[in-house]
Amino acid sequence: MRTPHELTVPGAIPAPVLRIGTAVVILGGALLLNPYPLWWWVAGAAALLSVIVPRSMASWLGIACIALGLVLTEQSAWRTALVVLLVHAAHVLASWSWAVPWRSRIRPSVLLPGVRRLLVIQAIAQTVAALMALAVPPLNGPGFAWLAPLGAAVLTGASAFALRVSLGPDPGRRPASRSAVEPGGSSPAAAPGANVGGRS
Template identity: 35%
Template sequence: MRRDETLRIGLSAPGLLLRVLVVLVAVAAATLLGATPVWLAVVGVLAVFGAVTPVYAGAWMAAAVLVGLLIVPGPDGGRAALVVAAVHALHVLGALSLVVPATARVSLRALRPTAVRFAWMQAVGQVVVLAIGAIPSRGSFPLAVIAGAAAVFALTLGARLMLGPSRLAAFPRAARRSPSADAEPSVGGRS
């Protein structure tokens, strides 16, 4: 590719946007959780650290602090649903930040499968949070254990179904290629 050539990838977003979203999601979630200014600053610093240097897992550390902010005052349904969504978004954005340079552009078409998986897992996760929130709190420990086990089973089954298809099917051109196509062509028509 020469300097005067351009690569057209269709609708795209700057890679820097993924890192900015890490900070926005973390700070917005901490604010909506009602974090004190000190914890809001901790989440913000960790998120910025994760955005600047994604290799050091600042996004995941910010997600861990959000979980702590949920647990300390006692979880309720709305706060738990918010934390499930925010932690999952931070995980996805942090992982994407590891592979997409800030100076690059990422095709929105390439982000579509990630967005679909995010939506599916959020649907499952939010249903689980709603189901656990519906369990009465007095004397319900055995029922909570059964519900938790069912949730883990459902999540494992969902992950298995999503990861089950052959990865080779994702590359139809490679799948159609026969082994004989890789062989050296014969010279002079003889094998």
């Protein structure tokens, strides 16, 4: 009878830290940038659900609440910069939480490439946001009220699509193996080194 083995990685952090970090960024961003209590509750519920079930896509609903705080209030350079940062950070954390199982542990060094990409993209995005804030006149008045739900829908849909494409199929699913016997009844030749014998 085999006994279970556990691999301990020095300096690793528990996977729930990523989920809790996602919830903190979402709820904190909504409380700070969205002045409407209704969206606080929506963001809080989405943040809680994202911790329990990351694949529920609730994180991106909470991210939309942060973005709504920008489009429903007066324009401000610091608010725009903060929304760009928090939305991006929450998206990255939610993507990591999606892929990492609850009971696993992860070394911080594994996340460094993602952190570097975040910083590079932020440098570009913050520059573009600053230029647009200076060049584009304020969009006020009832004629632009449709921008709020449209912006939230586009943000949520684009984030969800990008996540699906980047992660691919569910890692828990494996393609069905091909039959070991050909239709004619003969067994195909085994690939060199494929049969190692015994149970794996």
